[in-house]
Amino acid sequence: MKTDIEIAQEAVPEPIGKVAQRLGIEEEQLEYYGKYKAKLSEEYLDSLKDRPDGKLILVTAINPTPAGEGKTTTSVGLGQAFGRLGKKAVVALREPSLGPCFGIKGGAAGGGYAQAIPMEDLNLHFTGDFHAVTSANNLLAAMLDNHIQQGNELQIDTRQVVWKRCVDMNDRVLRNIVVGLGNKTDGVVREDHFVITVASEIMAILCLAADMQDLKDRLGRIIVAYNYAGEPVTAGDLQAVGAMAALLKDAVKPNLIQTLEHTPVLVHGGPFANIAHGCNSVRATRAAMKMADYCITEAGFGADLGAEKFFDIKCRIAGLKPDAAVLVATVRALKYNGGADKADLGAEDLKVLKKGIANLEKHIENLQKFGVPIVVTLNSFVTDTPAEVDFVKEFCESRGCEFALSQVWEKGGEGGIALAEKVLETLDRKESRFHVLYEDGLSLTEKIRTVAAEIYGADSVVFSAQAEKQLKKIEGMGFGHVPVCMAKNQYSLSDDPKLLGRPQGFKLTVREVYVSAGAGFVVALTGDVMTMPGLPKQPAAHRINVDDDGKITGLF
Numbered sequence: 001m002k003t004d005i006e007i008a009q010e011a012v013p014e015p016i017g018k019v020a021q022r023l024g025i026e027e028e029q030l031e032y033y034g035k036y037k038a039k040l041s042e043e044y045l046d047s048l049k050d051r052p053d054g055k056l057i058l059v060t061a062i063n064p065t066p067a068g069e070g071k072t073t074t075s076v077g078l079g080q081a082f083g084r085l086g087k088k089a090v091v092a093l094r095e096p097s098l099g100p101c102f103g104i105k106g107g108a109a110g111g112g113y114a115q116a117i118p119m120e121d122l123n124l125h126f127t128g129d130f131h132a133v134t135s136a137n138n139l140l141a142a143m144l145d146n147h148i149q150q151g152n153e154l155q156i157d158t159r160q161v162v163w164k165r166c167v168d169m170n171d172r173v174l175r176n177i178v179v180g181l182g183n184k185t186d187g188v189v190r191e192d193h194f195v196i197t198v199a200s201e202i203m204a205i206l207c208l209a210a211d212m213q214d215l216k217d218r219l220g221r222i223i224v225a226y227n228y229a230g231e232p233v234t235a236g237d238l239q240a241v242g243a244m245a246a247l248l249k250d251a252v253k254p255n256l257i258q259t260l261e262h263t264p265v266l267v268h269g270g271p272f273a274n275i276a277h278g279c280n281s282v283r284a285t286r287a288a289m290k291m292a293d294y295c296i297t298e299a300g301f302g303a304d305l306g307a308e309k310f311f312d313i314k315c316r317i318a319g320l321k322p323d324a325a326v327l328v329a330t331v332r333a334l335k336y337n338g339g340a341d342k343a344d345l346g347a348e349d350l351k352v353l354k355k356g357i358a359n360l361e362k363h364i365e366n367l368q369k370f371g372v373p374i375v376v377t378l379n380s381f382v383t384d385t386p387a388e389v390d391f392v393k394e395f396c397e398s399r400g401c402e403f404a405l406s407q408v409w410e411k412g413g414e415g416g417i418a419l420a421e422k423v424l425e426t427l428d429r430k431e432s433r434f435h436v437l438y439e440d441g442l443s444l445t446e447k448i449r450t451v452a453a454e455i456y457g458a459d460s461v462v463f464s465a466q467a468e469k470q471l472k473k474i475e476g477m478g479f480g481h482v483p484v485c486m487a488k489n490q491y492s493l494s495d496d497p498k499l500l501g502r503p504q505g506f507k508l509t510v511r512e513v514y515v516s517a518g519a520g521f522v523v524a525l526t527g528d529v530m531t532m533p534g535l536p537k538q539p540a541a542h543r544i545n546v547d548d549d550g551k552i553t554g555l556f
Helices: 004-010 016-022 042-047 071-084 098-102 119-123 129-149 201-208 212-221 241-248 282-291 303-318 331-337 350-368 386-397 408-429 444-456 465-476
Strands: 030-032 038-040 055-061 089-093 114-117 156-161 165-167 177-179 190-192 194-196 223-227 232-234 255-259 264-267 294-298 324-329 374-379 402-406 460-463 484-487 507-516 521-526
Touching: 004 114, 004 119, 016 030, 016 038, 016 255, 016 264, 055 071, 055 282, 055 303, 055 350, 055 408, 071 089, 071 114, 071 255, 071 294, 071 324, 071 374, 071 402, 071 408, 089 282, 114 119, 114 408, 129 156, 129 165, 129 201, 129 223, 129 241, 156 190, 201 212, 201 241, 201 303, 212 241, 264 282, 282 294, 282 303, 303 324, 303 350, 303 444, 303 484, 324 331, 324 350, 324 408, 331 350, 331 386, 350 374, 350 386, 374 386, 374 408, 386 402, 402 408, 444 460, 444 465, 444 484, 444 507, 460 465, 465 507
Parallel strands: 055 294, 055 324, 089 264, 089 294, 165 194, 324 374, 374 402, 460 507, 484 521
Antiparallel strands: 030 038, 038 255, 114 255, 156 223, 177 190, 223 232, 255 264, 507 521
């Protein structure tokens, strides 16, 4: 069996100019990054403003398991299937982080015969957007420490510096560090921290900004520290906004690539959904909706994280109204949620499947709370049996959901035609009555309780003394009206990754809360979730290599 990277490397991509030409994009409206990658120019993006919007389709999934779900694979395959049906579609994806690529799983460009290419570029440096975000973030950190060193005119309390440095790699030893050691000229000694680039506020800002002016406005609102009087100090106060924007001037433009079947793909931004808002950029989504009749986008991890934040943060801030949601599951993952051992997932077991399908049931209920029509799809594996597939189909249809089997990993667009037809039928027959889960006027505490109860199924929420104090301060600063970004482990609906299926009777613990004033939301850290992951005992990096001809191997 061929690996994903072998399939991708055997593909014959079209020059990206040809892909763009089919969308009506002229040569001068592209900024090329080699033969197969390009950025959309500001002039082209401006030209889209008066066009009507196409349909917006969100692809989400059940909680991730070691058995795999295939959300990106489904997104890409669905786009390819739309193309085979003669429909004009653009897929809008996030860019993979280097952390997971070299850490837990290797590449993240889809899989099998439903991939975005060039796969190696996408998974590695791509067009440099993540490096630009990292540089802008760390420029601000350097300017902050330099200001303190050069007399501290803003009276910054070094015990209340909240801005963290970042790097796009899983590096646990950087979570908590000390800076300023050495000579007097080496800065003021203080505790500092790193987050992974995809969890940084600048990544969130890049993905939520409408244009360059909005980007600069948001950068200026970033709170980096508090002064001795307890008042916030911003990036604008440090006069850092212009330089940061200069570093981000190209990164703010969406990237155009293609699938294995030459369907256009916009890849832009890449925040994690367990510790950030987990969606691709507003600019890319809006552009895709103007460029085609159908925009297929995804949100990270399970629907409890990515989809909730897509609806409650991205759609709220950008004024987007999704028309349908595709919920991805696999028989193997459902059996894992039912308690099956990973080694036994290929064997038919209806008893354990019936137990594990409770996880899918909860995600269906959650999506229904947003008023969006749902199509459930099973990402097919050769070990799935007819009895198992029929059980899942009947289960979904009895709960008011459409159902379709997806075979895009094995067959590409052809294997997604049944799913595409079901999505098109749903868009024609069912009207989206989209609404957010909670209103702006609720207190931050009530917003957190609402997500915990309605989406996770928690009985109650326990706030640490620190979190309660932080919530009071944040609301006192005037940020009580913004949405909440829940940082939670991705493996369980609860804050305990070991509680699979549909946990009940649990308490959600909020240990820390902070405001991302530039992004426009408040982050609530729950359980033991980390904003800087670590590498596993056997990282994917062990398998990755490059030969004498420059061919990369082992990247999934």
